Amino acid sequence: MARRNDFGVASRTTCENYLQVSLSFIVSAAAICRCVPCVQSCSAVPLITIDYHSQKTQFLCTVSYYKIRSQMFSVSKIVFYPFIKNFCCLDNILQIYPRIKRKTTSSSGTNIRKDEKQQKHEDIPVENIRNFSIVAHVDHGKSTLADRLLEMTGAITKNSGTSQVLDKLQVERERGITVKAQTASLKYTLNSREYLLNLIDTPGHVDFSSEVSRSLAACQGVILLVDANQGVQAQTVANFYIAFGKDLVIIPVLNKIDLKNADPVAVSGQLRTLFGFSENDILKVSAKLGTGVEDVLKAIVNRLPPPPVNRDAPFRALLFDSWYDRYRGAVILVYVTDGTVQVGDEIVTMHSGKNYEIKSVGLLRPYEEPTYKLSAGQVGYLTCNMRSTKEACIGDTLHHRNQPVSVLPGFKSANPMVFAGVYPMDQSQHVTLRSAIEKLILNDSAVTVSTDSSPALGQGWRLGFLGLLHMEVFSQRLEQEYDAQAIITAPSVTYKARIFGEKNVKHYGGSEITITNPAYFPDPCIVTEFLEPMVMGTIITPDTYLGSVLSLCMERRGTQQSSTNIDNHLVMMKFLLPLNEIVVDFHDHLKSISSGYASFDYEECGFVPSKLVKLNILLNGIIVEELSMVVHASKASSAGRKICLKLKDIIPRQLVEIAIQAAVGGKIVARETLKAYRKDVTAKLYGGDVTRRKKLLDRQAEGKKKMKLVANIKLPREAFIDVLKR
Numbered sequence: 179m180a181r182r183n184d185f186g187v188a189s190r191t192t193c194e195n196y197l198q199v200s201l202s203f204i205v206s207a208a209a210i211c212r213c214v215p216c217v218q219s220c221s222a223v224p225l226i227t228i229d230y231h232s233q234k235t236q237f238l239c240t241v242s243y244y245k246i247r248s249q250m251f252s253v254s255k256i257v258f259y260p261f262i263k264n265f266c267c268l269d270n271i272l273q274i275y276p277r278i279k280r281k282t283t284s285s286s287g288t289n290i291r292k293d294e295k296q297q298k299h300e301d302i303p304v305e306n307i308r309n310f311s312i313v314a315h316v317d318h319g320k321s322t323l324a325d326r327l328l329e330m331t332g333a334i335t336k337n338s339g340t341s342q343v344l345d346k347l348q349v350e351r352e353r354g355i356t357v358k359a360q361t362a363s364l365k366y367t368l369n370s371r372e373y374l375l376n377l378i379d380t381p382g383h384v385d386f387s388s389e390v391s392r393s394l395a396a397c398q399g400v401i402l403l404v405d406a407n408q409g410v411q412a413q414t415v416a417n418f419y420i421a422f423g424k425d426l427v428i429i430p431v432l433n434k435i436d437l438k439n440a441d442p443v444a445v446s447g448q449l450r451t452l453f454g455f456s457e458n459d460i461l462k463v464s465a466k467l468g469t470g471v472e473d474v475l476k477a478i479v480n481r482l483p484p485p486p487v488n489r490d491a492p493f494r495a496l497l498f499d500s501w502y503d504r505y506r507g508a509v510i511l512v513y514v515t516d517g518t519v520q521v522g523d524e525i526v527t528m529h530s531g532k533n534y535e536i537k538s539v540g541l542l543r544p545y546e547e548p549t550y551k552l553s554a555g556q557v558g559y560l561t562c563n564m565r566s567t568k569e570a571c572i573g574d575t576l577h578h579r580n581q582p583v584s585v586l587p588g589f590k591s592a593n594p595m596v597f598a599g600v601y602p603m604d605q606s607q608h609v610t611l612r613s614a615i616e617k618l619i620l621n622d623s624a625v626t627v628s629t630d631s632s633p634a635l636g637q638g639w640r641l642g643f644l645g646l647l648h649m650e651v652f653s654q655r656l657e658q659e660y661d662a663q664a665i666i667t668a669p670s671v672t673y674k675a676r677i678f679g680e681k682n683v684k685h686y687g688g689s690e691i692t693i694t695n696p697a698y699f700p701d702p703c704i705v706t707e708f709l710e711p712m713v714m715g716t717i718i719t720p721d722t723y724l725g726s727v728l729s730l731c732m733e734r735r736g737t738q739q740s741s742t743n744i745d746n747h748l749v750m751m752k753f754l755l756p757l758n759e760i761v762v763d764f765h766d767h768l769k770s771i772s773s774g775y776a777s778f779d780y781e782e783c784g785f786v787p788s789k790l791v792k793l794n795i796l797l798n799g800i801i802v803e804e805l806s807m808v809v810h811a812s813k814a815s816s817a818g819r820k821i822c823l824k825l826k827d828i829i830p831r832q833l834v835e836i837a838i839q840a841a842v843g844g845k846i847v848a849r850e851t852l853k854a855y856r857k858d859v860t861a862k863l864y865g866g867d868v869t870r871r872k873k874l875l876d877r878q879a880e881g882k883k884k885m886k887l888v889a890n891i892k893l894p895r896e897a898f899i900d901v902l903k904r
C-alpha cells in the first residue's frame with residue numbers, strides 16, 4: 179500500500195485515491211521539516227513511508243500532530259513494515275522528537291482502527307457531549323484538577339512526568355500561572371455510554387478574565403473550584419457571578435482536602451452562605467492525589483446539560499480563540515453550534531465576508547488530533563490557510579458558502595485598562611517587533627494597538643492591556659516566543675475630558691475626548707471637566723487585617739461601599755477606587771499588609787469627574803514631553819518628588835548644573851539639583867594670598883554661568899529608557 183515517491187513529494191493523486199498519503203524521504207530532522215509542508219497541504223491523514231539511505235528500510239506512521247523546532251513534532255502511531263532492517267532510523271526520529279510513540283502492529287489493522295476511532299469521535303451523539311470550564315481564584319488548583327481529569331480519561335498517561343499539561347506556554351510554566359485558556363476533549367465512559375467532555379481550563383488572575391468570559395461562551399456549565407484551606411476568595415465571587423449571569427450550571431468543588439489545615443466544613447459553610455449551594459451539591463476532592471475526582475467526572479455527566487445544538491441545520495460555528503502557526507497560518511478554535519464541517523468544505527467568516535477552504539479539522543486531546551469532520555456540539559480547531567493575523571476575528575461566526583445563517587452573539591470586546599508604549603531596542607528591529615506583536619495579538623486578542631512615536635525612543639506603538647500582569651506576560655511572551663526585544667514604558671490609564679467651545683470641539687473631533695497618552699492632554703482652559711476611570715474592588719480579608727486594609731484603601735482615594743461577614747473570620751468589602759491608584763502596586767501592598775491572606779478583584783465601574791492635572795518634568799527649564807504624566811491634583815507633589823529623585827540618580831552629571839523640576843502648569847511642585855562636575859581650579863596654588871584663590875573660583879563660576887546659557891541638556895537614550903520603563 180505504501181508507495182515510494184521521490185523525496186518529499188506527496189502527489190495530489192495519492193491524496194485523492196487513498197485516505198492516506200504516501201511520502202518518501204530520508205530520515206533526518208531536516209527531512210521531517212521539509213516533509214511537513216507537503217503533509218499539511220494534503221487533506222487526509224497522511225501515511226509516511228521512509229526510505230533510509232536507499233536500504234528499503236520503511237515504516238508507516240500516521241501523523242496526528244506535528245509542529246517543528248520551537249514547537250513540537252508528534253506522530254501518534256508508527257507501524258513497522260515487516261522488512262524493517264535498520265531500527266536506528268526510528269531512533270533518530272525518536273531522539274529528535276521524543277513525543278513519537280512506537281507501535282508495532284500491521285499497517286492495515288491500524289488504519290482500520292484509526293478509521294473506527296475517528297468515526298466514534300465524530301459520531302458521539304449530542305446527548306453525550308458536555309462542554310464545561312474550570313474557574314477559580316488564582317492557585318486554587320484548576321490546572322492540577324485538569325491534569326487529573328486528563329489522566330483519568332486516558333488523554334495523558336499517569337506519571338508521564340509532565341505536570342500542568344494545559345499550561346503549554348513557557349511563561350505559564352515559569353510563573354506557575356495560567357494566562358491562556360486551553361481546551362481538551364476527553365472521552366469518558368459511564369454506565370457503558372461513551373461521553374465526549376470538552377474541558378476548558380481558564381486563567382485565575384483578574385487580568386485574564388476576558389479569557390474566562392470568552393471560554394464560557396462555549397460551555398453549558400462550570401466547575402467552581404475553591405481551596406479548602408484558603409476558602410472563598412475575591413476571584414471566586416467574581417467567577418461565580420460571571421457563570422451565574424450566563425445561566426450556566428455551577429458545580430461547586432472544594433479542592434486540597436488533603437492539606438493539614440484544610441477546613442472543608444467551614445468553606446462549605448461559606449459557599450452556602452454566599453451562593454446558596456446545598457451541602458449535597460458540594461464535592462470534596464484533592465486534585466493533587468486524585469481523591470474524589472471520579473465524582474467530578476460523574477457530576478459533569480449527570481448535572482450538566484448537553485449543548486443545545488442542531489446537527490441537521492446548516493453549519494454554523496463560533497470562533498472563540500486562535501493562535502498562529504508559522505506553517506499553517508492562523509489555527510482557529512471553534513465551537514460548532516449547528517451542522518457539521520469537514521476538510522475541503524468552503525466556509526465564510528461573517529465579519530470579513532472572506533471565503534476559505536478547510537484544510538484540516540480536529541480535536542485538541544490536549545494535542546491536536548486531526549479528525550474527519552467536526553459536528554455540532556464539539557469544540558475543535560480548524561485551519562483554512564488564513565494567512566493574515568487580522569482575519570481571525572474573535573467572536574466571529576463561520577458558515578458554509580452559499581448557506582447564510584444568523585449571527586451568533588459575539589463577545590463584548592475587552593476594555594484595556596492600562597496603556598504603555600512599546601518601542602524596539604533600536605529602530606532596525608522595528609519590522610521584526612511589528613510582526614511579533616501582530617502574531618501575538620492573534621493569540622491574545624485583549625491587547626489593543628495604535629502607533630506612537632517619541633523623539634527619544636523613535637517609532638513604536640501604544641498598547642492597551644487589561645492589567646499590569648497582562649502587560650508583563652505580553653512582554654515576556656514577545657521575548658520568549660518571538661525573540662523580540664522591546665522597551666516597555668511606564669503604564670498609565672485612560673482619562674477623558676469634556677471640551678467646550680465650538681472651535682475646540684471641532685479641533686478635537688468631539689466634545690468628549692479620550693486621553694491615552696499624556697502628550698495629548700488638552701489645555702485645562704478649554705475643559706469643563708476631566709473624568710477618570712473607577713473600579714469596584716472586592717476585597718476579602720481575615721478580620722485581623724481589617725484596619726490596615728481600610729487605611730490602604732483610604733490612602734488610595736477609595737470609598738467604602740459595603741462590608742459583609744462571610745463567616746466568623748472572613749470579611750468581604752467593596753470599595754470604589756480610582757483605577758490609576760490600583761494599577762501599579764496596590765495588589766502587592768495588599769498582600770504585604772495582610773501577610774498574603776487578603777485577596778482582591780475588581781471590575782470596571784465607569785468614569786467619574788476628577789481633578790486631574792498634567793505633571794510636566796523640566797530639565798533646566800525645558801519641558802521633556804516624554805516624561806510628563808497625568809495625576810490627581812492631590813498627588814502631584816508626591817509624584818513629582820518621586821520622579822525628580824529618580825532622575826537625579828539616573829542622569830549622568832554634566833559640566834553644568836542641572837535643575838530637575840516637576841511642574842503643574844506654571845507652578846513648580848518639586849525640585850532636585852544635579853551638581854556639575856567641578857574642576858579643582860585652585861589645585862596649582864601653593865600658599866599665597868586668599869584673594870588669588872577667590873579670583874580663580876569667581877572666574878570658574880562666571881564660565882559655568884555662560885555655559886549654562888548655551889548648554890543644551892541632552893538626556894542619553896539609556897537614561898530615558900531607565901526613567902520611562904518601569
Ligand SMILES: Nc1nc2c(ncn2[C@@H]2O[C@H](COP(=O)(O)OP(=O)(O)OP(=O)(O)O)[C@@H](O)[C@H]2O)c(=O)[nH]1
Pocket residue numbers: 314315316317318319320321322323342354355356357380381382383433434435436437463464465466467
Ligand atoms: N496539597 C494539595 N496541593 C494542591 C492540590 N491541587 C493543587 N495543588 C497545588 O496548588 C498549587 C496551584 O495549583 P495550580 O493547579 O497551578 O492552580 P491554578 O488554579 O491552575 O493556578 P492559576 O492558573 O495560576 O490560577 C500547585 O502548587 C499545586 O501543586 C491539592 O489537591 N492538594
